[in-house]
Structure formats: C-alpha cells, structure tokens
Amino acid sequence: MIPVLLILTPLVTGLVSLLLKQSETAKGWALLSSLVSLIIAIAGVFFYPKQQLVFDAAWLPDLGSRFALQMDGMGKMLCLLTAVSFPVIFLATYRNEYRNAGRFYALMLLTQAGLTGVFVATDALLFYFFWELALIPVYFLCSIWGGERRIPVTFKFFIYTFIGSLLMLIGILYVYFHTPDRSFAMHSFYRAVLDARMENFVFWLFFIAFAIKMPVFPFHTWQPDAYEQSPTAVTMVLSGVMVKMGIFAVIRWLLPVFPHASVHFADVVIVLSVIGILYASLIAIRQDDFKRLIAYSSIAHIGLMSAAIFAGKSAGLNGVMVQMFNHGINVIGLWIVADAIEQQLGTRKFSELGGLAQKAPALAVLLAVMAFANIALPLTNAFVGEFLMFNGLFQYNMWMAAVACISVILAAVYTLNMVQKVLYGSTGSITEQAGETAPNVQWALVLLAIGIMVLGVYPQPMINLTKDSVQAVLVNR
Amino acid sequence: MNAIIVSALLGVLMMFSGIWVKNRAAITNIAAAGLLLLVIANLLNTYGVWVIHVNTHGMLEFQQFGLFFNTIAFTATLLYVLLSGRDMERTGADTAEYYALVFFVLCGVSILTSFNGLLMLFLGIEILSIPLYILTGADKKNLRSNEASLKYFLMGCFSTGILLMGITLIYGATGNFSFGNSQPIPGTTMVSAPFLEVAGILLVFVSMAFKVSAAPFHFWTPDVYDGAPSVFTSFMATVVKAAGFIAFVRLFSMHTALMGPSWRIIVTFVIIATLLVGNITAVFQQSVKRMLAYSSIAQAGFMLFALYSDNDLAKEGILLYSIAYSLATIGIFAILIKMNDYTFDGFNGLAKTHPVLAAANTVFLLSLAGIPLTAGFFAKYYMLASAVKAGGSIWLVIIAVIFAAVSVYYYFRVIQAMYFKEGTPSVVPTGKSFHTLLIITAAAIILIGLFPSWVLNFLYF
Numbered sequence: 001m002i003p004v005l006l007i008l009t010p011l012v013t014g015l016v017s018l019l020l021k022q023s024e025t026a027k028g029w030a031l032l033s034s035l036v037s038l039i040i041a042i043a044g045v046f047f048y049p050k051q052q053l054v055f056d057a058a059w060l061p062d063l064g065s066r067f068a069l070q071m072d073g074m075g076k077m078l079c080l081l082t083a084v085s086f087p088v089i090f091l092a093t094y095r096n097e098y099r100n101a102g103r104f105y106a107l108m109l110l111t112q113a114g115l116t117g118v119f120v121a122t123d124a125l126l127f128y129f130f131w132e133l134a135l136i137p138v139y140f141l142c143s144i145w146g147g148e149r150r151i152p153v154t155f156k157f158f159i160y161t162f163i164g165s166l167l168m169l170i171g172i173l174y175v176y177f178h179t180p181d182r183s184f185a186m187h188s189f190y191r192a193v194l195d196a197r198m199e200n201f202v203f204w205l206f207f208i209a210f211a212i213k214m215p216v217f218p219f220h221t222w223q224p225d226a227y228e229q230s231p232t233a234v235t236m237v238l239s240g241v242m243v244k245m246g247i248f249a250v251i252r253w254l255l256p257v258f259p260h261a262s263v264h265f266a267d268v269v270i271v272l273s274v275i276g277i278l279y280a281s282l283i284a285i286r287q288d289d290f291k292r293l294i295a296y297s298s299i300a301h302i303g304l305m306s307a308a309i310f311a312g313k314s315a316g317l318n319g320v321m322v323q324m325f326n327h328g329i330n331v332i333g334l335w336i337v338a339d340a341i342e343q344q345l346g347t348r349k350f351s352e353l354g355g356l357a358q359k360a361p362a363l364a365v366l367l368a369v370m371a372f373a374n375i376a377l378p379l380t381n382a383f384v385g386e387f388l389m390f391n392g393l394f395q396y397n398m399w400m401a402a403v404a405c406i407s408v409i410l411a412a413v414y415t416l417n418m419v420q421k422v423l424y425g426s427t428g429s430i431t432e433q434a435g436e437t438a439p440n441v442q443w444a445l446v447l448l449a450i451g452i453m454v455l456g457v458y459p460q461p462m463i464n465l466t467k468d469s470v471q472a473v474l475v476n477r
Numbered sequence: 478m479n480a481i482i483v484s485a486l487l488g489v490l491m492m493f494s495g496i497w498v499k500n501r502a503a504i505t506n507i508a509a510a511g512l513l514l515l516v517i518a519n520l521l522n523t524y525g526v527w528v529i530h531v532n533t534h535g536m537l538e539f540q541q542f543g544l545f546f547n548t549i550a551f552t553a554t555l556l557y558v559l560l561s562g563r564d565m566e567r568t569g570a571d572t573a574e575y576y577a578l579v580f581f582v583l584c585g586v587s588i589l590t591s592f593n594g595l596l597m598l599f600l601g602i603e604i605l606s607i608p609l610y611i612l613t614g615a616d617k618k619n620l621r622s623n624e625a626s627l628k629y630f631l632m633g634c635f636s637t638g639i640l641l642m643g644i645t646l647i648y649g650a651t652g653n654f655s656f657g658n659s660q661p662i663p664g665t666t667m668v669s670a671p672f673l674e675v676a677g678i679l680l681v682f683v684s685m686a687f688k689v690s691a692a693p694f695h696f697w698t699p700d701v702y703d704g705a706p707s708v709f710t711s712f713m714a715t716v717v718k719a720a721g722f723i724a725f726v727r728l729f730s731m732h733t734a735l736m737g738p739s740w741r742i743i744v745t746f747v748i749i750a751t752l753l754v755g756n757i758t759a760v761f762q763q764s765v766k767r768m769l770a771y772s773s774i775a776q777a778g779f780m781l782f783a784l785y786s787d788n789d790l791a792k793e794g795i796l797l798y799s800i801a802y803s804l805a806t807i808g809i810f811a812i813l814i815k816m817n818d819y820t821f822d823g824f825n826g827l828a829k830t831h832p833v834l835a836a837a838n839t840v841f842l843l844s845l846a847g848i849p850l851t852a853g854f855f856a857k858y859y860m861l862a863s864a865v866k867a868g869g870s871i872w873l874v875i876i877a878v879i880f881a882a883v884s885v886y887y888y889f890r891v892i893q894a895m896y897f898k899e900g901t902p903s904v905v906p907t908g909k910s911f912h913t914l915l916i917i918t919a920a921a922i923i924l925i926g927l928f929p930s931w932v933l934n935f936l937y938f
Contacts, residue, residue, distance in 0.1 A: 062930050132849040143897050151897050155889065162885055166878035169858070173865045173874075201871070 002044035003069035003120040004055050006079055007113050009037045010086075014109030020102035027094060030105035034086035037112070041083035045076045045465070064176070064183040065125040069117075074321060074469035077462065078119040078241075078248055081328045084451075085240050086112050088329075092336040092444035093233045096343065098145055107137040111237055118245050122186040124172045127253070128165070134242065135161055138234060147229040157226040160219070164209035171205035174198070175257060190256045203261035206254050207269070213246030214302050216269070217276025227295040232339035235291065239298050240332040244324050247305050251320070255309070255473050266310040270397070273307035274404050276300070281410035285417070290338040290348040293418055294331065297374060300407055301327050307404060308389035316392015317473055321466035322459055323385030326373075326452075330382055333370040333448040337363065340437040341422070345430050350418065355427035359434040364423045366445040371419045373452045375412045381455035478531060478539060479522040480515060480547050480587035487511040488580035495573025505562035508576040512555040515583065519547045536597050543590030545936050546723045546796060550586050550716045553803040554579065557715070560811035560914055561708050568706045569615050575709075578608035582717060589724040594654040595644045595681070598728060602640065602688065605720065606633050609713060613705040625704025632697040636687035643680030650674035682743070685728065689721040691781060692750035695774050699758075702770035710766070711810030714773045719799035722780050726795055730787055744785045745873055751778035752880040759887045766819045768887050769809065772845065775884055776802055779877065782860040786867035793933050794859025800925065800932060801852035805841040808918050811911075812838050817903040821890055825900025834907070835895045837915040844922045846888040847881055852925035857881060 013033035020026040044053060053076075059067040071079060086108070098104040114134030121127040135158070142154040172184070179188040194202065212219045227235045255262050280299035287293040305323055308316035340363065341356070342348050357364040369380075376382035386408070394401035427434075436442075455462060491508060498504055518528060523544045558565075558579075566572050585605030592598045610633060614626025648654060650673035683694060690698040702710045755775030762768040780802075783795040812834050816823050828835035844853035864874050894900075925932055 060928070060930055062933065129849050136843075136848065136850075140896070143893065151893055155886075155893070158889070159882060159885060163879065163882045166881060167875065170861065170865070170871065170874050170878060173858075173862050174871065176862075177866055205875075 001055060002040060002048055002052050003071050003075075003079075003116075005040050006037060006044065006083070006116045006120070007069075009033060009040065010109040010116070011113040014106045014113065017102050017106035017109060020105075023097065023101035026101040026105045027090070030109060031087060031090045031094070033109055034083070034090055034112070037116075038083040038087055041079050044071065045080050059123075059126070063125065064181075064185075066123050066183075066185065067126060068123045068185060069120040069126075070122045071120050072469055072472075073466040074248065074251060075119050077321060077325055077466050078244055079116055081244065081325050082112060082115050082119065082241050085236070085328060085332055088332060088336075088444050088447060089233050089236045089240075092236075092441050093339065094440045095438055096231075096233070096339075098231070104141065104145060107141045108233065108237070110137040111141070115237075115241055115245065119248060124176065124184040124186070124189055124253070126184070127249075128169060128172060131165060131168075131245070131249075134245065135165070138238065138242070141234045142226065142230040145231040145234070147231075149225070150229045153222075153225040153229040157222045160212050160222045161209075164212035164219075167205045168209035171202045171209075174202050174205075186252075189253070192257065194258075196260065199258050199261045200264060203254070203258040203265060206258070207250075207265075210246040210249045210254060211272075211306075213249070214243055214306060215246070215299065216303060216306050217272050217279055217299070220276065220280070220299050223299060224292050224295040227298075228289065228291045232291075232335055232342070236332045236335045239294070239335065240328045243298070243302055244328060247302070247309065247320065247324055250306070250309055251317075251469065251473055255312075262310065263312070266312065266396075269310045270307045270393075270400055273303040273310070274400055276303035277307070277404055277407045278410070281407045281414065284414040285410065287414070288350050290341065290350065290418070290422075291335075293350075293414060294334050294338065297411065297414065298327075298331055300411065301331075304386065304389055304393075304404060304407065307400070308392045311392045311396035312474075313392035313395045314470060314474060315388045315395065317470045318463055318466070319385045319388025319390075319392060321470060322455075322462050323382065323389060325462060326381040326385050326455060329448050329451050330370060330373040330380075333366075333445060333452070334374060336441060336445055336448075337367045337370060340441045344437065345434055347430055350421040352428060352430050353422045354425035355423070355431050356434060357423040359427065359431060360436045362442055363437050363445075366442070366449055367423065368419060369449045369452060370445075371415045373456075374415045376408065379453070379456045381452045381459065383456060384459040478533075478537070478591075479518040479528045480544075480551070481537075481584055481591075482529060483515050483518040484580050484584040484587060487515060488577045488584060491573055491577035491580055495571065495577075498573070501566040501572045502563075504572050504576065505558065505566065508579070509555060509558050509562070511576075511580065512551055512558060515580075516548060516551045516555065519544060519551060519587075523548065536594055537588070537591045538593040539591050541936060542792060542796075543723065543727065546590050546720070546799065547587050548935075549796065549800055549803070550590075550720060551583065553716050553719075553800075553807060554583060554712070556804070556914070556918065557712055557807045557811075560807060560911065560918075561711060561814060564814045565708045568708055569617060571615075575612065575615060578612050579712065581608045582612075582712075586716065586720040589720050590727070592724070592727070595647065596654045598724060599637075599640060599644060601724065603637065605717065606637070606688075609709075609717065612709040612712070613701055615709060616706045619706075621704040622706060625701045628704075629697055629701045632687070636684045636694075639680050639687075640684035643677045643682075643684060646673050646677030646680065648677075650677060679743075681728070685721070685725045686747060689718060689725060689777050689780070690774050691747050691777050692754040692774065695751065695754060695777075698774055699767060699770040702773065703764070703767045707766060707810060707814045710770070711807055711814070714769065714810070715803040715806045718773065718777070719803055722777075722783065722795055722799070726783050726787075726792065729784055730792070741785060741869070744781060745870070748778050748781045748785060748873065749876060751775070751781060752877060756880045756883045756887075760883065762887070763821065764819045765813055765816075765821060765824065765891060768821075768890075769806070769813070772884065772887065773806070775880065776845070778880070779857055779860050782864050782877070785873075786860075786863035786869060788863055788867055790859055790863035790866055793936065794856065794863050796936065797852070797859055797925075797929060797933065798856040801844055801856040801922070804918055804922055805844040805851075805853060808841040808915060808922075809838060809845075811915070812841075815905045815907055817905065821894050822900065823902055824891055824894040825898040825902060827895040827902045827904075830902060831904060831907075833912045833915065834904070837919045838895065839892055840919040840922055842888040842891055844926070846885045848885075850923060850926045852922045852929070854926055855929040 117130030284296035373380040588601030616622035687694040759771035844851035847857040
C-alpha cells in the first residue's frame with residue numbers, strides 16, 4: 001500500500017490545490033502535503049515490512065499491462081530523496097511569490113506524483129505513463145513562471161525529452177512482443193529474448209531517452225538553458241530529482257533488459273560520459289552566472305554516475321546509488337543559496353557579487369558547506385559516492401578513470417572560484433545593502449548541511465539500503 | 478441495416494421539417510433527437526434486434542466491427558450537433574437542409590461500414606460525398622466557400638472516375654464485384670488476368686487514398702477544409718474521414734495477400750509521404766484552421782498504419798483512433814468556431830479570459846499530439862504496436878514517432894498562445910451548457926486515455 005499512498009498523496013492534494021485561490025493557503029497546503037508524503041516515505045522505508053511495499057492491480061488486461069508498483073532498495077532510496085526534496089524546496093522558497101500560487105503548487109505536487117511513480121513502477125507501460133506524467137507539469141511550470149526566454153527554452157526541453165520518450169516507447173513495444181508471456185511486467189521484460197542485432201539496436205532506443213533525461217553528452221544541450229530559465233523551485237526539482245529518473249531507468253530497465261548490449265556498448269557510453277564530464281567542467285569554469293555554473297557542474301556529476309554504471313563493478317554501482325541521493329540534496333542546497341541571493345539582490349552574476357561573507361556570515365558558512373560537498377571533499381557525503389564511483393571506473397579501465405579524475409580538480413577550480421567571487425573580496429554597489437537571509441531559507445540549508453555531514457561520516461545505512469538493487473544488476477550481467 | 482434505413486428516413490424528415498418548423502433552435506433539437514434515435518437503432522442492430530429485414534443478397538454484411546464504428550460515428554455527430562449546432566444555424570438560412578444532408582452523409586457512412594463488394598462501396602462513397610460538396614458551399618455569399626465547394630466537387634469527380642475505372646478493371650479481370658476472387662466467369666473461356674486486377678486494385682487504392690486525404694492525393698484537403706464553413710469542416714475532418722478509413726481497412730484487410738510484399742512498399746511510401754507533407758506543412762501555418770487541415774492529413778498518416786499492419790490490433794486501433802481523433806477535433810473546432818480570429822495570435826491570453834475553453838482545448842490538443850493520459854496516446858500506441866507486431870520495419874515506426882514529435886510543435890503553439898502569451902481574444906459569448914459539454918468531452922478523452930479497454934470491450938460483446 002505504501003507506494004500507492006506515496007503517489008496518491010501528492011496527486012490528490014495537487015488536484016485540490018488547483019482550487020485554492022489564496023496564495024498563503026496554497027503554500028501551507030503544499031508544505032503540509034509534502035510533509036505527509038515524507039512521513040509516509042520514512043515509515044515505508046524504515047518501518048514497514050516488505051509485503052507493504054508491493055502493490056498489484058489489474059489495469060489494462062487486454063494489453064498485458066498491470067498497475068504494479070514495488071519499492072526495492074533503489075526505489076526506496078529515490079522515493080526518500082523525492083519525499084525529502086519537496087518539503088525542503090517548499091520551505092526554502094516559502095517567501096517567493098507566484099502568480100496563481102494554487103496552480104503553481106498543484107503542478108509541483110503533480111510532478112512529485114509522477115516522479116514517485118517512475119521510481120516504483122514495475123510495469124513498463126506504467127513506467128512510461130509516469131515518465132510522461134512527470135514531464136508535462138514541468139513543461140507548464142517552466143513556461144508559465146519561468147524567466148524571460150522561457151517559452152522557446154522550455155519547448156526545446158519538452159521536444160527533446162518527448163522524442164526520447166517516444167523512441168523508448170518503440171523500444172518498449174519491441175521488447176513486449178518478444179517477452180515469453182506477452183506482458184509489460186518488469187520480470188517478463190528481463191526474460192525477453194532478443195537476437196543480438198536487434199538487442200543492440202533497441203538498446204539505443206532506450207538509451208537515448210535516458211541519456212536525454214540525465215543528460216549525457218551530447219544530449220545535454222537543453223539542460224543549462226532550461227535550468228537557467230525555470231523558476232528556481234522547479235530547477236531544484238529538475239536537477240535534484242528529475243535527472244535521477246534517467247540514472248534510475250538505466251539501472252532498472254536498460255542493464256537488465258539488454259545485458260549483452262550494455263556490455264557491448266559500455267566503452268562507447270563511458271567515453272561519451274567522460275567527454276561530458278570534462279567538457280561540462282571546462283565550461284563551468286568560464287561561467288559568470290550562478291545558475292549556469294550549477295547546471296554545468298551537474299552535467300559533470302551526472303556524467304560520472306553514468307560512467308560508473310556502465311563500468312559495472314560492485315563498488316561503482318554502490319557509489320552511484322549513494323551519489324544519486326547525495327547529489328540530489330547537495331545540488332538542491334546550491335540552488336537554494338543561488339535563489340536566496342537572487343531574491344535578495346536581484347542578480348546571479350558573479351561579477352556583480354562579492355563580500356557576502358561580511359554581510360551574511362551564516363549564509364556564507366552554509367554556502368561553503370554546499371560548495372565543499374560539490375567538490376566531494378572528505379567528510380561530506382559526496383566524497384563517499386565519488387570515491388566508490390572512481391573505484392569502480394578504475395577497476396574497469398584505469399585510463400578512463402584517470403581522465404575522469406581530472407574533473408575533481410576542475411570541480412575544485414570552478415566551485416572555489418565561485419565561493420571566492422561570491423563571499424570574499426570587497427562589497428560592490430549591489431552587495432552593499434545585503435543582509436542575512438530569511439530564517440526559512442537558513443533552516444532548509446541547515447537541514448541539508450546536517451544531512452551532508454551525517455552521510456559523509458556514516459554512509460553505511462545508505463549503502464545497505466540499496467544493496468539488493470546492486471546485487472540484482474550484478475547478477476544479470 | 479437499421480442505421481441505413483433510419484438515417485435515410487431522418488434525412489427526408491429533416492428536409493420537410495424546414496417547411497413546418499420555422500424556429501431554428503427547434504430544428505437543431507429535432508436533429509439531436511433524431512441522432513439519438515439513430516444511435517439507439519444502431520445499438521439495437523448490434524445486439525441483434527432488426528427493425529426490418531431486407532435481403533441484400535450478400536451485398537451488405539453487418540459485422541460487429543462496422544456496427545461499432547456506426548455507434549462511434551453517430552455519437553460523435555450527436556456531440557458535434559450539441560456543441561456546434563448553434564453555429565450551424567448562423568452559417569446560412571437553410572438549417573433544416575444542412576441537417577438533412579448530415580443525415581444523408583451518415584447513411585453513406587453506414588453503407589461504407591457494411592458493404593460487401595465494390596458496387597456497394599461505390600454507392601456508399603457517392604452517398605457520402607455528394608452532400609459534402611453541398612455543405613462545403615453552404616456559405617453561399619462567401620467566395621472562398623464557393624471555390625472550395627467547386628474544387629472539392631471537381632476533384633471528387635476525378636476520384637470517383639478513378640474508382641469506377643478500378644472497379645471496371647477488377648470486374649473485367651475476375652467477373653464479379655468482390656475483390657480477390659480471381660476465378661473465370663462460368664461458361665466463358667475468360668482466364669483470370671492478374672495484371673488487370675492489380676491495376677484495378679491500384680486504382681481503387683488511389684481513389685480511397687484521395688478520400689482519406691493521404692499524400693500524394695491530399696491536395697484538395699487544405700483548401701476545402703479551409704474554405705468550407707468551419708462547422709462543416711469539423712464534421713468532414715472527423716466523422717467522414719474516419720468512415721473513409723473504416724471503408725479503406727474493410728476493403729483491403731482481406732485482400733492484401735493478393736499483392737504480395739509489394740503492398741507494404743506502396744503503403745509505406747504513402748504513410749511516409751502523408752506524415753511528411755501533413756506535419757511539415759502544418760508547422761508553417763499561421764491560421765489555426767489551416768493548421769488543423771494539415772494536421773488532419775498528418776493524423777491520416779498514422780491511421781494508415783492500420784492498412785500497413787492489417788491485424789487485430791490494427792482493427793481495434795483504427796476504432797480507438799476514430800474515437801480519439803473525432804472527440805478531440807470536434808472539440809477543437811467547436812472552440813475555434815467561437816473565435817473571431819482564426820490565427821494563432823487570436824488565441825493569445827485565452828486562459829485568462831476563458832479558463833474553461835482554454836483548459837478543454839489543451840486536453841484536446843494534448844490528445845491530438847498523443848501525450849499519455851489522453852485517448853490520443855492509446856490511439857497512436859495501438860497503431861505503432863500493430864506495426865511492430867506485424868513485424869514491419871522498425872525504421873518506419875521510428876520515422877512515425879519523429880513526426881509525432883514534430884506535431885507537438887504546432888499543437889503546442891496553440892497552448893503557448895493560450896497560456897503563456899498576453900492578449901485579449903475576441904470570442905463569441907458561450908453558454909453554460911457549452912462549457913459543460915466541453916468538460917464532459919475532455920473528461921471522456923482522459924478516461925479513455927486511462928482505460929482504453931472500457932471502450933474496446935464493446936467490440937467483443
């Protein structure tokens with residue numbers, strides 16, 4: 001029952017939110033709803049027995065598709081990430097004003113429902129449905145409440161992901177007609193028999209869809225623009241949770257369904273990922289815009305995850321699992337800082353910022369924590385994940401790991417550069433009147449910082465949580 | 478049989494009602510009641526109750542598939558009359574005659590869903606087409622409407638001629654009016670002549686492709702759809718077009734083996750051409766009405782997959798496609814007719830001034846674009862699935878989805894105009910019942926998008 005509740009709570013509260021007229025009511029309602037989801041998620045992940053985490057009901061009997069949900073280790077971890085992210089996002093942006101706030105929060109909650117659905121669906125067609133359900137509200141969110149160039153940028157994002165989804169749909173159909181029992185169920189998909197030539201072909205139909213979502217080089221061009229133009233609350237969802245859809249889908253659907261092809265093409269994908277890591281890191285160094293810097297840094301981090309997945313070593317996969325959660329909270333932390341600065345000072349340009357450490361010491365400390373986590377310094381959660389991922393990549397191919405490792409240095413360059421330009425130096429005309437940020441932002445950041453520290457020192461519970469998913473991938477190879 | 482008789486009678490009744498009833502709103506109500514009667518008569522037929530038994534000597538054959546489509550077509554027409562009846566009254570003075578013609582078209586539709594042999598196919602097509610030529614020119618004082626009508630008539634005559642030529646060749650080759658029955662005529666020495674027969678089949682194919690506006694025989698479509706009064710474009714683009722496809726599928730479904738593998742090559746060519754022409758041209762339109770004309774060509778490209786794959790999924794799919802496409806297009810046209818400015822900019826800011834219209838229109842457009850959670854998704858899904866199941870070329874399917882993504886571009890332009898742009902659209906005042914109907918239609922699209930089996934199960938009861 002738990003996965004159903006996790007989907008229904010945001011779905012129903014989201015629909016109710018459409019009717020809310022008052023901006024304050026809508027905010028409170030959304031925060032309340034996301035807290036309820038968080039409680040359900042925590043209860044489901046840590047306290048309920050396994051039987052409660054499975055749900056199965058008839059949906060489309062003629063088509064061989066069922067409304068089947070299940071939370072395994074990876075599903076639990078990502079549901080937890082989703083459930084943690086939304087209250088934090090709502091809390092951190094509590095003071096931002098939106099036109100038609102009721103609709104804004106309704107669409108946010110619908111996105112949450114779609115995301116949760118993607119992480120728990122064990123039926124390919126249902127998975128496809130949720131995959132799209134998560135996309136459509138985001139399209140409207142970005143197009144209505146986004147920045148100046150929102151309409152073309154969001155449209156590019158939509159078309160990109162939609163083409164990817166449709167290609168995946170063909171792939172799903174093809175595999176479906178080769179399952180032993182003509183069913184969309186995950187386990188039937190795992191047993192589908194494809195000849196080698198078609199397996200290699202259909203692999204790409206799926207991979208392109210997931211690569212666009214992650215995004216992996218060269219499918220990433222939608223991402224910096226979309227992140228920059230979206231309202232920050234949506235950007236947090238996009239980069240904190242939504243990109244995990246791609247990584248999750250590779251582990252859940254791509255590797256087990258196309259075991260031979262994913263070994264066959266591992267080199268290609270890893271090379272693409274490593275190119276993406278370096279390319280994005282180099283561009284990040286040149287950025288003057290806070291949001292664009294985070295966007296490119298995010299591409300680099302995701303690239304590393306994708307490389308580690310295809311390396312297919314136990315350590316690397318454990319690292320990916322941990323890092324999916326960690327990257328989610330770290331990047332949301334960075335976005336919160338970016339948003340706090342923009343809301344207060346009206347600019348995101350490093351060239352116009354400086355000296356904030358004197359004006360807002362608390363924010364400075366919190367930004368420093370987030371920045372260290374972004375560089376993956378020891379004692380922060382990202383260190384654990386990145387270390388394990390490099391370990392896995394190293395076992396697969398030393399040279400690729402060595403090249404990818406350059407990104408660690410580059411990450412330090414652009415992140416510390418950012419910290420320096422924002423926090424230190426002398427105050428400019430804009431930062432002169434800066435002050436401490438509102439308590440709700442600080443609270444959200446403190447919560448994230450605690451999470452970063454705790455998981456950095458003691459990551460074992462997270463690794464234990466996703467152990468079964470890692471095993472499942474390794475067995476199938 | 479019920480549907481053919483009742484629709485013909487209702488057509489005559491509507492003609493005379495114009496003499497006795499002067500109130501136009503009353504005429505619309507009579508037509509709606511007549512359509513309801515027609516739906517009921519057809520449902521009775523579906524469950525084995527016949528109003529009258531006529532021995533057609535096997536020229537008509539009533540199967541579940543065709544009868545189910547009749548129900549769809551009549552219900553769609555009922556919805557269309559309820560949504561756009563008011564606007565039909567505004568088109569010209571002869572409201573009763575318009576409805577009479579609509580009923581005659583429906584009579585043609587019911588023949589097209591039950592014909593058994595080329596002769597009845599020809600009759601059905603003609604009964605369907607001639608009223609449409611008149612309806613296209615219904616706006617008598619408008620030059621463009623007249624032009625469209627004449628163009629449609631002349632082009633229609635050509636295609637009828639080609640159809641007749643094809644039928645003649647097939648008859649000459651096989652000695653009877655049903656396809657794929659190449660036996661010499663008893664008592665003569667005439668041998669079967671495959672060349673003539675294949676030539677005949679190709680001519681019939683061309684003529685049918687013309688009727689459903691498949692490229693490269695689509696050239697009449699944009700002009701006619703654009704020139705005709707919008708109310709009748711709505712009817713032509715939905716019910717009539719879907720009926721054409723049902724006839725097309727019915728005609729060729731049993732006989733594709735006759736042509737061997739070359740059949741698929743021909744259909745592949747037509748599908749790709751249709752998708753290409755429809756989608757690419759639609760991208761460049763400035764008027765929503767003209768965009769919808771090209772989009773209807775593009776949608777025809779998807780429906781042609783039913784001919785390509787020719788299996789049970791395809792047959793279910795074409796029915797689902799008819800429902801999804803008709804509901805959405807009738808809805809969009811109902812809203813479009815209320816607009817005074819048909820360009821994309823005319824829709825700017827509609828969400829602010831008319832939230833209900835904008836929301837319903839969004840659902841319709843999403844359905845046409847084939848986004849999941851709408852009926853349009855499953856319509857496209859069935860078409861693609863049938864092609865994959867039939868073992869067709871996966872590249873054809875990939876090309877089709879790429880064009881589906883292109884179609885998102887022009888459908889979403891309307892959504893962008895309504896929601897993301899500022900403006901004050903000028904809209905004819907709309908009533909509460911109109912809003913309610915739109916909401917019901919949109920809800921139906923979403924429900925079918927969640928549970929398509931609810932509809933398709935009717936096919937097997």
